[in-house]
Amino acid sequence: MGKLIRGWIFTLLFLVLFVITVSHMQWWRFFLSNVFPGQKELVYPRADLSLLVGEHLVLVLFSAGAAVVCGVALGIFVTRQAGRAFLDIVSDMSSLSQTIPPVAVLALAVPVAGFGVKPTFIALFLYSILPVVRNTITGLESVGQEVKQAARGMGMTRMQTLLHVEVPLAVPVIMAGIRIAVVINIGTATLGAVVGAGGLGTPIVAGLVRENPAFVLEGALAAGLLALLADRILAQLEKSLFKNYAR
Amino acid sequence: MIRLERVSKYYGENPAVKNLSFTVQGGEVCVLIGPSGCGKSTTLKLINRLLSADSGEIFINNKNINAFKPELLRREIGYVIQSIGLFPHMTVAENIATVPRLLSWDRAGISHRVDELLELIGLDRRVYRDKFPGELSGGEAQRIGVARALAADPPLLLMDEPFGAVDPLTREVLQQEFLNIQQELKKTVIFVTHDLNEAIRLADRIIIMRGGEIIQNDTPERVLSRPKNRFVRDFVGTDRVLKRLSRIPVATYMLEARAIAIDAKTNRMRSGRQAENRHFFWVTAADKRLLGWVDKHDLEAQSPVKQAMTRIDPKTDALNQHATLREALAHILSQNVRTIAVVDDKCRLVGEIGLSQIEKATEEVRENG
Numbered sequence: 001m002g003k004l005i006r007g008w009i010f011t012l013l014f015l016v017l018f019v020i021t022v023s024h025m026q027w028w029r030f031f032l033s034n035v036f037p038g039q040k041e042l043v044y045p046r047a048d049l050s051l052l053v054g055e056h057l058v059l060v061l062f063s064a065g066a067a068v069v070c071g072v073a074l075g076i077f078v079t080r081q082a083g084r085a086f087l088d089i090v091s092d093m094s095s096l097s098q099t100i101p102p103v104a105v106l107a108l109a110v111p112v113a114g115f116g117v118k119p120t121f122i123a124l125f126l127y128s129i130l131p132v133v134r135n136t137i138t139g140l141e142s143v144g145q146e147v148k149q150a151a152r153g154m155g156m157t158r159m160q161t162l163l164h165v166e167v168p169l170a171v172p173v174i175m176a177g178i179r180i181a182v183v184i185n186i187g188t189a190t191l192g193a194v195v196g197a198g199g200l201g202t203p204i205v206a207g208l209v210r211e212n213p214a215f216v217l218e219g220a221l222a223a224g225l226l227a228l229l230a231d232r233i234l235a236q237l238e239k240s241l242f243k244n245y246a247r
Numbered sequence: 248m249i250r251l252e253r254v255s256k257y258y259g260e261n262p263a264v265k266n267l268s269f270t271v272q273g274g275e276v277c278v279l280i281g282p283s284g285c286g287k288s289t290t291l292k293l294i295n296r297l298l299s300a301d302s303g304e305i306f307i308n309n310k311n312i313n314a315f316k317p318e319l320l321r322r323e324i325g326y327v328i329q330s331i332g333l334f335p336h337m338t339v340a341e342n343i344a345t346v347p348r349l350l351s352w353d354r355a356g357i358s359h360r361v362d363e364l365l366e367l368i369g370l371d372r373r374v375y376r377d378k379f380p381g382e383l384s385g386g387e388a389q390r391i392g393v394a395r396a397l398a399a400d401p402p403l404l405l406m407d408e409p410f411g412a413v414d415p416l417t418r419e420v421l422q423q424e425f426l427n428i429q430q431e432l433k434k435t436v437i438f439v440t441h442d443l444n445e446a447i448r449l450a451d452r453i454i455i456m457r458g459g460e461i462i463q464n465d466t467p468e469r470v471l472s473r474p475k476n477r478f479v480r481d482f483v484g485t486d487r488v489l490k491r492l493s494r495i496p497v498a499t500y501m502l503e504a505r506a507i508a509i510d511a512k513t514n515r516m517r518s519g520r521q522a523e524n525r526h527f528f529w530v531t532a533a534d535k536r537l538l539g540w541v542d543k544h545d546l547e548a549q550s551p552v553k554q555a556m557t558r559i560d561p562k563t564d565a566l567n568q569h570a571t572l573r574e575a576l577a578h579i580l581s582q583n584v585r586t587i588a589v590v591d592d593k594c595r596l597v598g599e600i601g602l603s604q605i606e607k608a609t610e611e612v613r614e615n616g
Contacts, residue, residue, distance in 0.1 A: 146329065147332060149297065149328065150326070150328055151334070152321070153297060153321060153328070153332075154321065154322070154326060154346050154349065154395070155318045155319065155320075155321035155322035155349050156345075156349060157318050160349070168336045169335065
C-alpha cells in the first residue's frame with residue numbers, strides 16, 4: 001500500500017514538474033542558449049510550448065483512445081469462438097503493418113483525408129492499434145486452458161469467464177501493449193506537423209526548414225518528456241486498478 | 248442419483264466414449280480408472296456438459312441434464328480439477344466464493360460459508376483467506392480446489408484427478424481428509440484417477456475403462472479378487488492381496504493393548520501389569536497418552552518404570568487408528584518390530600497390531616476371494 005502511494009506521489013510530482021517546465025519559456029531560453037550559444041532565435045516564436053503540448057495531447061488522446069478501444073475489442077473478438085477464423089489474418093496484419101513506416105501511412109492518408117488533423121489521426125490510429133491488438137491476443141491466449149475450463153466448469157457463462165477470469169489475467173500484457181502504443185504514438189505524432197496538424201512537431205519541422213537546431217531540440221525534448229510522463233501515469237494506473245498477485 | 252444410458256462421444260471418427268451406461272447411487276464414491284485416453288475425463292465433462300454427447304442420455308435425479316441451461320447445471324455440480332484450476336488473480340476466499348457469487352448469495356452468507364469451508368479442510372482462515380494461489384503449496388491448493396467445489400453445497404461432485412499434482416506423501420494425507428469429509432457430507436462423487444491405489448482406497452465402486460468402454464464395474468474388493476479379464480488382471484497387478492489390505496482399517500483387526508499406566512508425579516505404576524505370557528508392555532500416561540514400552544524383565548526388577556522404559560514418539564513410531572492394514576505392514580517391516588501400537592488423533596493408545604493379525608486378515612481376504 002505504501003509503495004502504491006509513493007508511486008503516485010512520484011507520478012504527480014513528475015506531472016507538476018512537466019507542467020511548470022513547459023509553461024516557463026525563460027527556462028527553455030536559458031537552457032537552449034547554453035546548448036546552442038550564438039543562436040539568435042532560441043524558441044519557436046509563433047506558438048507557446050504549452051499550446052503545442054495541448055495540440056499534441058489532443059491528437060494523441062483521441063487517436064490512442066480510439067486505438068485502445070478498437071484494438072482491445074478486435075483482440076477479444078478474434079479470440080472468441082465466433083471470431084477464431086480471423087485470428088491468423090488479424091495477427092499477421094498487425095505484424096505486417098508495423099513494418100510500414102508511419103510517414104508512408106501519412107502520405108497515403110493525405111489524398112483521402114486532406115491536410116490537417118484528419119490524416120494524422122488516421123495514421124496514428126492505424127499505427128498504434130497494432131501493439132494493442134497483438135498484446136490483447138497474446139494476453140488472452142496465455143490464460144491457461146485449465147483456468148478457463150475451471151471457470152466454465154464452475155458455471156460461469158462465456159461472458160463471465162471473459163470479464164472475471166480472462167481479461168483480469170490478461171491485463172498486464174494488454175496494458176503493456178497500451179503503453180507501447182501511447183509512447184510510440186507520442187513520438188510519431190510529431191510527424192503530423194508535416195501535414196499541418198500542429199503539435200510538438202511544429203518547432204521540429206520549422207527548425208529543420210530554417211536550419212535552427214534549437215527549435216528541433218525544443219520540440220523533441222518536450223515530446224520525449226511527454227512520452228515518459230504518459231508511460232509513468234499508465235504504469236501507475238495499472239498498479240492501482242489491478243491487484244498485484246503472486247505470479 | 249446419476250444415470251448414463253448408452254452415451255457416446257466421438258472426436259472425428261474416433262470414439263472417446265462408446266455406449267457408456269452406468270448408475271451411481273446417492274452418497275456413493277464412484278471411481279473411474281483406466282489408462283490415459285480411456286475416456287474417463289471425457290465422461291466427467293459429458294456429465295457437466297463441458298462436452299455434449301453425440302448420442303445417449305444422462306440423467307441426474309431422473310432429470311435429463313439437457314433440460315437445464317449448461318451454466319445453471321454446472322452451478323449445481325461441484326467440479327474439482329488439478330490445482331492449476333484455481334484462479335491466480337483471486338484470493339483464496341474469492342476462489343472459494345466463486346459459485347456462491349454466481350448464485351448471487353449475499354455477502355455475509357458468502358463470507359460465513361468461506362470460513363466454514365476453510366475450517367472443514369483444516370486451514371486457518373486468518374492465515375489463508377487473503378492469500379493468492381501462487382503463495383500456496385500444492386497440497387493447500389488442492390484443498391482449496393475441493394473447498395471451492397463444495398462451496399454451494401452441491402449434492403454431486405465431479406473430481407478429475409484432484410490429487411494428481413502433489414507428492415505421494417501429501418496425496419495420502421489428502422485422501423484421508425477426503426474420506427473424513429465424505430463420511431461427514433455423504434456427497435455423490437464421481438472421481439477420475441489413474442492411480443489404482445487411490446481408487447482402491449477411496450472407492451465404493453470402481454469402473455475400469457479402456458478405449459471408451461467399461462471393462463468392469465464392481466466394488467474394489469471384487470475388482471481385486473475377481474478381475475473380469477486379463478486386462479483388469481494386468482491392470483490391478485500382482486500385488487492384489489497387498490492392495491486389498493489398503494481397504495481394511497487397522498481398527499478392524501487390532502487387539503486390545505496390554506498397557507501399564509504411570510502416574511505423572513510418582514512415576515510409579517498406577518495400574519495394569521497383567522500376569523501374562525508376554526515379554527513387554529506399552530507404557531502410557533494417566534490420560535492414556537502413549538509414552539513408550541517396557542520389557543517385562545526390567546519391570547520385574549522393580550526399577551522405576553520411567554527409567555526402565557524405551558520412549559517412543561507416538562506421531563512417528565505408532566499407527567493412527569484411521570490407518571490401513573497396508574500402512575501397518577509397512578510400519579512393522581520398516582521398523583523391524585513384531586507389534587506396533589495404535590493411537591487415536593490425540594496420541595492416546597487404543598490398541599496394538601502385529602504381523603499375525605495382518606496374516607489373519609490376508610487369509611480371510613483370500614478365502615472370501
